[in-house]
Amino acid sequence: MAKKRVLVTGSSRGIGRAIALRLATDGWDVAVHFNEKAQAAEEVIQLLGERAAGVYEANLADVKQAKKLVSRVVKDGPLHAVVNNAGIYVTMDFAGCADAAFDAAFNRCMTVNFESPAWIVREASKHFISHGGGAVVNVCSRVGHRGEPGAAFYSASKAALLNLTKALSVEQAKQNVRHFAIAPGWVNTAMAREGMGDREPEILAGIPLGRMASPEDCAAAVSFLVKDEAAYMSGNVIDINGASYLR
Helix, strand or coil, X not given: CCCEEEEECCCCCHHHHHHHHHHHHHCEEEEEEECCCHHHHHHHHHHHHHHEEEEEECCCCCHHHHHHHHHHHXXXXXXXXXXXXXXXXXXXXXXXXXXXXHHHHHHHHHHXXXXXXXXXXXXXXXXXXXXXXXXXXEECCCHHHHCCCCCHHHHHHHHHHHHHHHHHHHHCHHHCEEEEEXXXXXXXXXXXXXXXXXXXXXXXXXXXXXXXXXXXXXXXXXXXXXCHHHCCCCXXXXXXXXXXXXX
């Protein structure tokens, strides 16, 4: 394919790392984003080799940093796709927690999982429109469809991102900016294992395919969505959950 550049947020580990490596294999030049894990990001850069297209630090809990991220990336070269992968999983007792904890969980979860990604999409969209088009893939979650007890704000933030994807797919279609989302269930990452605690047998029992997704399963879906073969698609949400939730 013609030389193309993609920004993958949260690409120092987990799903984002797998997406970065898969897209590099597909021929994309990959801009790596991280927050705190500089060493892990550098390891990804080394694995990308000649496909590495810059490394960018930004704390997406700070909207000001999110707003500037895309401009920093495009300053180093044109951008043709963005994968909004960075996110946090927040658990809480909605009615039982203290007010301060409620406010903190709401602000952090909605900022990292929705507000900052929305700004990244906005800035990337402006760039894409001025350069003839582009693609956005938002990494959402199964719980954005069905909710999850004990994780109300996480569920709400992912539902918001799913609906932003659908709305913009219509709004920006004539400008050749395509919007997609993937909605994984449980994925075998460090963040997921922190969230599941000792519930793994229960979780696996609820997945008909009998295993959690791998980060590479998610990367394969993203790989397809950003290819030219998907040029007539937009607004699609690909569920990656082992048949554990059907809609």
